[in-house]
Amino acid sequence: MNERSASTRPSVEQLRARPHADVLIIGGGINGIATFRDLALQGIDVALVERGDFVSGASSASSHMVHGGIRYLENGEFRLVKESVAERNRLVRNAPHYVRPLKTTIPIYSTFSGILSAPFRLLVTHGRGKPNERGAALIKIGLMIYDTFSRGGGRVPRHRFLGKTQSLKELPQLNPDLKYTATYYDASMHDPERLALDVLNDGLLAGGDRARAANYLPAVGSAENGVRLRDEITGEEFDFSARLILNTSGPWTDITNETLGDTTRYMGGTKGSHIVLDHPELLAATGGREIFFEHSDGRIVLIYPLKNRVLVGTTDIDADPAKPVVCTEEEVDYFFDLVHHVFPKIAVDRSHIVYSFSGIRPLPRHDDTAPGFVSRDYRIVATDHRSTPVLSLVGGKWTTFRALAEHLTNEAMAQLGKQRRVSTEKLAVGGGDGYPVDAASRLRWLAAHSDGRDRGRVAVLLDRYGTRATEVLAATPEQDPELPELPGYTAAELEHLATTEQVVHLDDLLLRRTSIAFVGGLTEERVRAAAEAIAPALGWNEGTIAAEVDRTIELLREAHRIDASKGGSFIAG
Numbered sequence: 001m002n003e004r005s006a007s008t009r010p011s012v013e014q015l016r017a018r019p020h021a022d023v024l025i026i027g028g029g030i031n032g033i034a035t036f037r038d039l040a041l042q043g044i045d046v047a048l049v050e051r052g053d054f055v056s057g058a059s060s061a062s063s064h065m066v067h068g069g070i071r072y073l074e075n076g077e078f079r080l081v082k083e084s085v086a087e088r089n090r091l092v093r094n095a096p097h098y099v100r101p102l103k104t105t106i107p108i109y110s111t112f113s114g115i116l117s118a119p120f121r122l123l124v125t126h127g128r129g130k131p132n133e134r135g136a137a138l139i140k141i142g143l144m145i146y147d148t149f150s151r152g153g154g155r156v157p158r159h160r161f162l163g164k165t166q167s168l169k170e171l172p173q174l175n176p177d178l179k180y181t182a183t184y185y186d187a188s189m190h191d192p193e194r195l196a197l198d199v200l201n202d203g204l205l206a207g208g209d210r211a212r213a214a215n216y217l218p219a220v221g222s223a224e225n226g227v228r229l230r231d232e233i234t235g236e237e238f239d240f241s242a243r244l245i246l247n248t249s250g251p252w253t254d255i256t257n258e259t260l261g262d263t264t265r266y267m268g269g270t271k272g273s274h275i276v277l278d279h280p281e282l283l284a285a286t287g288g289r290e291i292f293f294e295h296s297d298g299r300i301v302l303i304y305p306l307k308n309r310v311l312v313g314t315t316d317i318d319a320d321p322a323k324p325v326v327c328t329e330e331e332v333d334y335f336f337d338l339v340h341h342v343f344p345k346i347a348v349d350r351s352h353i354v355y356s357f358s359g360i361r362p363l364p365r366h367d368d369t370a371p372g373f374v375s376r377d378y379r380i381v382a383t384d385h386r387s388t389p390v391l392s393l394v395g396g397k398w399t400t401f402r403a404l405a406e407h408l409t410n411e412a413m414a415q416l417g418k419q420r421r422v423s424t425e426k427l428a429v430g431g432g433d434g435y436p437v438d439a440a441s442r443l444r445w446l447a448a449h450s451d452g453r454d455r456g457r458v459a460v461l462l463d464r465y466g467t468r469a470t471e472v473l474a475a476t477p478e479q480d481p482e483l484p485e486l487p488g489y490t491a492a493e494l495e496h497l498a499t500t501e502q503v504v505h506l507d508d509l510l511l512r513r514t515s516i517a518f519v520g521g522l523t524e525e526r527v528r529a530a531a532e533a534i535a536p537a538l539g540w541n542e543g544t545i546a547a548e549v550d551r552t553i554e555l556l557r558e559a560h561r562i563d564a565s566k567g568g569s570f571i572a573g
């Protein structure tokens with residue numbers, strides 16, 4: 001074992017000082033984090049390790065939606081749709097600071113298309129073959145079933161159909177070739193990474209010293225009764241044992257099992273890319289609602305107003321999780337084609353792109369099944385690592401993370417001979433606890449917490465962190481000026497995030513602790529301003545600041561195709 005370094009992080013030192021837990025979770029995406037919280041609530045001694053930053057893999061590449069998955073009905077996945085709708089309703093209730101009802105409109109160009117091919121694909125070809133556009137009849141049937149599943153929650157209105165005239169009256173920029181629109185409600189998740197960090201924080205608080213989690217701490221090999229861990233910052237390695245290992249590595253589940261010495265072939269993920277547009281005309285054309293649309297190739301795509309920008313996605317392409325993924329020129333052309341199809345009078349080009357991202361969905365191996373028809377459901381597979389049982393999670397999606405974690409926790413506790421003592425069904429998440437959901441209660445909350453501060457600033461913090469805004473207020477001075485290079489943020493706020501949320505690298509702050517990168521405009525000057533703001537909290541000297549700025553600029557270029565040296569412009573070609 002390497003000699004301990006003086007710079008070992010507290011989160012890693014906690015694991016080194018007591019290198020054992022009842023349950024070790026490998027993978028810090030939303031499903032691993034949610035399972036961590038659930039086990040901590042049950043009093044289980046649990047540890048979680050993540051090879052990169054928390055929520056930096058598949059969970060960071062979501063469409064920012066919490067949805068029941070109406071299109072899964074065509075796959076015959078009624079159980080998943082029912083569970084997804086129930087979990088959507090729970091999240092609207094339990095995490096109202098980040099999850100809210102989202103009005104969604106489907107433009108429809110035919111009446112009966114797909115009414116025969118959809119059952120044939122479901123019952124005969126099982127997702128193989130070329131998809132067909134779905135017409136009004138098929139969508140109507142799907143929405144009626146969808147409403148039935150939604151009825152129990154009572155959180156969102158039922159769907160409605162409009163003809164061409166009324167549809168164009170509501171959304172005049174829509175393609176006039178449409179015949180109908182169908183409008184229903186799902187939910188938006190406007191800050192998925194922050195929601196996951198709230199879940200993680202809830203687990204840490206619930207478990208005390210029996211709930212430990214560290215990022216940038218990959219499992220790099222096998223060890224007696226456990227695994228070998230390596231601190232990516234110091235290079236130090238140590239062994240960690242557990243009575244049970246949970247593999248929640250998402251698309252990298254097979255790779256993690258290989259690291260532990262077990263060859264598996266569970267996963268067959270697909271790539272999904274998105275672009276973020278700064279385009280006021282397109283933003284206005286959406287009417288504040290998501291446009292959920294089926295393109296001519298049968299793939300489901302979306303145009304989604306978010307943070308005063310427009311999110312456009314997503315693709316569904318087979319991908320190798322061992323290789324990095326990035327939004328390609330072909331995908332950008334695909335997105336522009338679909339925007340033109342929905343809003344033919346609105347011009348969109350690469351100059352409007354302020355951010356792009358791509359990730360791999362943690363789907364099961366699917367051979368020649370079309371990517372769009374691969375099951376989004378999940379399963380748990382039991383194996384053994386030497387004398388330690390391993391439960392591998394295959395599949396899973398953002399919407400069902402609570403229910404999935406409940407199932408995985410129950411399986412883990414059965415292995416440990418323990419009984420559940422707390423339900424998470426009605427448990428508020430982080431800053432959703434006591435969050436003011438109506439105008440009157442919001443005004444009361446702001447009045448109670450302004451106390452000499454600018455009320456507009458307090459309102460920004462409430463929107464950003466929910467009721468956990470009180471923690472930011474307690475950690476920052478009353479007179480807290482914004483950073484000129486980063487409007488809306490202060491140095492004290494960024495320092496608070498760096499010290500309390502395991503920020504290791506600058507991109508952790510810019511891409512996941514905040515929305516600074518997502519909304520675009522990241523220049524070298526702005527990147528450096530963020531680095532200098534958190535440097536005192538993290539003990540960075542000028543050399544470290546420069547290295548972190550360079551690292552972030554390179555990451556923006558390579559993974560997100562953004563050139564910070566040219567004013568945060570999209571790299572075309």
